[in-house]
Amino acid sequence: MSSSLDAYNAGFDVANNVMARGLRVSNHSWEYGLAAEALLEYRTPSLSVFGNNPFPEDSLPTITVANVPSSTYAKQFIRLDNDTLVDGDGAVGDPASLGVSALLLGQSNKAFAAAARRQSDFILHKAPRYENGAISHRENEAELWADFVYMAPPFLAYQAVASHNETLLREAAHQCLLQQEILRPQRSHARIPGLWRHIIGPDDDQDLGLWATGNGWAAAGMTRVLATLQMWGPSKSWTSEQDSLKTSIIDILNGAARGARKGGLLCNYLDDHTWFADTASTAIIASVAYRMAVLAPDVTERKHIAFADKLRRGVEAHVNSATGMVAPTVNSLDWKSRTPSVTGSPEGQSFTVLMFAAHRDYCMRVVGIPSGLLASVQSWLVNNPDEIIVVTNVESHCYISEALKSLPRFLFKTNIKLLTCPRTNKRAQLCVGFSNCKNPLILIADDDTIWSPTTLSALTFPFEKSPNLGGVFPEVQIRPQTGSTRLTFWETLASIRLFGDAIDGRASVLLDGGVFCASGSTAAYRASILRDSNFQDNFQAEEWGGHRLNAGDDQSLTRWMDRCGRDVMVMPDDGRGVLGYGGIDQRHGSPGLEASGAATQMVKERLAGQFLVRWKGEIRLEVQHIRSQLGLV
Numbered sequence: 001m002s003s004s005l006d007a008y009n010a011g012f013d014v015a016n017n018v019m020a021r022g023l024r025v026s027n028h029s030w031e032y033g034l035a036a037e038a039l040l041e042y043r044t045p046s047l048s049v050f051g052n053n054p055f056p057e058d059s060l061p062t063i064t065v066a067n068v069p070s071s072t073y074a075k076q077f078i079r080l081d082n083d084t085l086v087d088g089d090g091a092v093g094d095p096a097s098l099g100v101s102a103l104l105l106g107q108s109n110k111a112f113a114a115a116a117r118r119q120s121d122f123i124l125h126k127a128p129r130y131e132n133g134a135i136s137h138r139e140n141e142a143e144l145w146a147d148f149v150y151m152a153p154p155f156l157a158y159q160a161v162a163s164h165n166e167t168l169l170r171e172a173a174h175q176c177l178l179q180q181e182i183l184r185p186q187r188s189h190a191r192i193p194g195l196w197r198h199i200i201g202p203d204d205d206q207d208l209g210l211w212a213t214g215n216g217w218a219a220a221g222m223t224r225v226l227a228t229l230q231m232w233g234p235s236k237s238w239t240s241e242q243d244s245l246k247t248s249i250i251d252i253l254n255g256a257a258r259g260a261r262k263g264g265l266l267c268n269y270l271d272d273h274t275w276f277a278d279t280a281s282t283a284i285i286a287s288v289a290y291r292m293a294v295l296a297p298d299v300t301e302r303k304h305i306a307f308a309d310k311l312r313r314g315v316e317a318h319v320n321s322a323t324g325m326v327a328p329t330v331n332s333l334d335w336k337s338r339t340p341s342v343t344g345s346p347e348g349q350s351f352t353v354l355m356f357a358a359h360r361d362y363c364m365r366v367v368g369i370p371s372g373l374l375a376s377v378q379s380w381l382v383n384n385p386d387e388i389i390v391v392t393n394v395e396s397h398c399y400i401s402e403a404l405k406s407l408p409r410f411l412f413k414t415n416i417k418l419l420t421c422p423r424t425n426k427r428a429q430l431c432v433g434f435s436n437c438k439n440p441l442i443l444i445a446d447d448d449t450i451w452s453p454t455t456l457s458a459l460t461f462p463f464e465k466s467p468n469l470g471g472v473f474p475e476v477q478i479r480p481q482t483g484s485t486r487l488t489f490w491e492t493l494a495s496i497r498l499f500g501d502a503i504d505g506r507a508s509v510l511l512d513g514g515v516f517c518a519s520g521s522t523a524a525y526r527a528s529i530l531r532d533s534n535f536q537d538n539f540q541a542e543e544w545g546g547h548r549l550n551a552g553d554d555q556s557l558t559r560w561m562d563r564c565g566r567d568v569m570v571m572p573d574d575g576r577g578v579l580g581y582g583g584i585d586q587r588h589g590s591p592g593l594e595a596s597g598a599a600t601q602m603v604k605e606r607l608a609g610q611f612l613v614r615w616k617g618e619i620r621l622e623v624q625h626i627r628s629q630l631g632l633v
Helices: 014-025 029-043 069-075 094-106 110-126 153-163 166-183 212-231 239-258 279-295 302-316 346-367 373-382 394-405 426-436 455-460 489-512 533-541 553-563 599-629
Strands: 265-267 387-393 415-421 441-445 469-474 522-526 567-571 577-580 584-586
Touching: 014 029, 014 346, 029 069, 029 094, 029 346, 069 094, 094 110, 094 153, 110 153, 153 166, 153 212, 166 212, 166 239, 212 239, 212 279, 212 346, 239 279, 239 302, 265 279, 265 302, 279 302, 279 346, 302 346, 346 394, 373 387, 373 394, 387 394, 387 426, 394 415, 415 426, 426 441, 426 533, 426 553, 441 455, 455 469, 455 522, 469 553, 522 553, 533 553, 553 567
Parallel strands: 387 415, 469 567
Antiparallel strands: 441 522, 469 522, 567 577, 577 584
C-alpha cells in the first residue's frame, strides 16, 4: 500500500529511511508498540484516532491486515497465550503499547481480541496502584512513570470503544489525571510550571527531573486519549474530561517552550541547560503541538505552532539523508547518562515519523489545500501535457503532495512531479522547474490558473511556424470564486484591469511597435531560453532597493526576450495571434504572415483598421460581461 507521505521530501526520504531504520532497531516491547503507532499514523492515517472517521458507526474499523503495514508489523510480536501482549520485562504499561494493534487485528481474528482483553484486565485488576489510585508502571511495586501515559491509557480508551464501555473510557481519561496529580509538582514548587517529573516511587528508583522525553510521552498519550473522546459518538459531549486533558497537554507545551534548548533542539532535561540537545523529545513534543492545533484550536495558539515549527526544523537538520538516522538522542535505556547516542535510538526514529505525520495532518486540515490548486491541476491534465512539475517550498510539500494524491486516478495519464525549493521565492522556484523540465517547450502557470481545454494547443502551435518565437501568452480573464457565478466588486475591478492590459498590449504592437509584458499567470516559452544559465543567474539576481526580487517575474521574462531579440505573441481565445517585434497575424491552423523590417509597416497598416474595430467591439462585450456579472442585466 503506497504511503500518503511517500512523496514528502524534506531533503530525505521519510518512508524508506527514517521509518525503516526505526523498524530495524526496535527491540523492546514499548519500541514495538511505538513503531506500530508511528506506522499507523504515517501509512494509514484514516485508521488512527486522529483520522476523520476512526470509529465508523461508533465501532472499530474492520481492516484487511495485508493492507495495513502497522498491523502486519505488530502481529509478529503479539502473544496469544499470556496475560500481557508481549514480555514487558517487569513493566505494566509497555506491553499495552501494542494494544491498539491487537484490537485492530482482533476485528478479523478473535484470538487477538481475546489477548487485548486479557491485557486490559491485567492493567486494571492485577497491577499495583499508587495511593491516589494511579496505576503503577511497574509490576512489583507502586511506581509511576510519565511514560505510562502513552502506553496504557490510549489502549484502554481504544478497548473501551471496542467493547462499547463508557465506564472504561472515563477510567482511561481519569488515569491520565491521576498520574499527573503525582508526577506534576505543585506550581509553588515547580521550577517550570506544567512539566512532569519522570518517575515517582521508591527512593532508589526515583527520577525527579523534568525529563523531556517523559513529558513528550505524557503529552502525546493524553492527546491520543483526547482524540478518542472527541471522535467516539457517546463521548463527544464529555466536555469536562476533554477540557481537563486539553489543559494538561497545553501546560506541558507551555512548559517545554520555556525549557532548556540548544541548537533548535530541546535539552534532555528541560530544567537544566547543561544537558545535551535531544532530537527524540524534540520530535514528540512538536508532534503534540500539531495534533492539538487540529483537536483543540480553542486552546492552541499561534505561539504553539511557531514553537512546533522551530522544533521540527531542528529535527530535520539532524537527519542523515543517506541512512535516515536521527541523532543525537538520549539513550532510552540510560536516560541519566550525560553522553548522547550519536547513532540514534528506536524512540527517536519513531518520534520523528510521528512528527511528520502530525505536521502533514495539521497542514491538510488546518492550513488547508492551496486555494484552487486541485481545480487548476485538473484543468492542466485535461490538456494532456507530457509532464507537470509542481515546485513548492519544504513547508508546504507534505500537504500539496496530499492534495495531488486526492485527484481522480483516471486523470493520472500525465506524470506529476513534485519538487521542493529551499527558498520561498517564485523566481527561484521557477528555475527549479525550468532545470528539471526536459521538453523543448515549457508552459508556466500559477497554482490558481485555470486552463481551457485548448490552452496548451493554442499556446504551443505558433512555435512551429516561427523559429524566432520565444514566448506565447494568453489573454487572461478573471473567474468568480469557487461556488459563485458572479464576480465580486474587487474581482470586477481586476477584470477591468486585465481587459485594459489586453488592449494596451495590442495597441503597443499594432500601432507603435512597443513591447507588451508577458503574462505572469500562464505562458509558453522555448525551454532552451529558460534553461540557459545566463538567464537563470540574471533572473534570480535582480534587485530593487537593495533587496532581491520575488515578484516581477513576468517583466523580467519580457526584458530577457527583448534583449535576446526574440518575438513574442499574444494568443486570444479566438485563435488570432498578435505577434510582437516581427508582426504576424495568423489564424489557428493557417500558415500566417510573417513580416520584419520594411514589411512591418504594411502589416501594421493592414491590421490597424481591424484592430480598432475589434477594440470597440471588445469594449462593448467586456462592459456587457461586467454588467452581467454584477447582475445589472
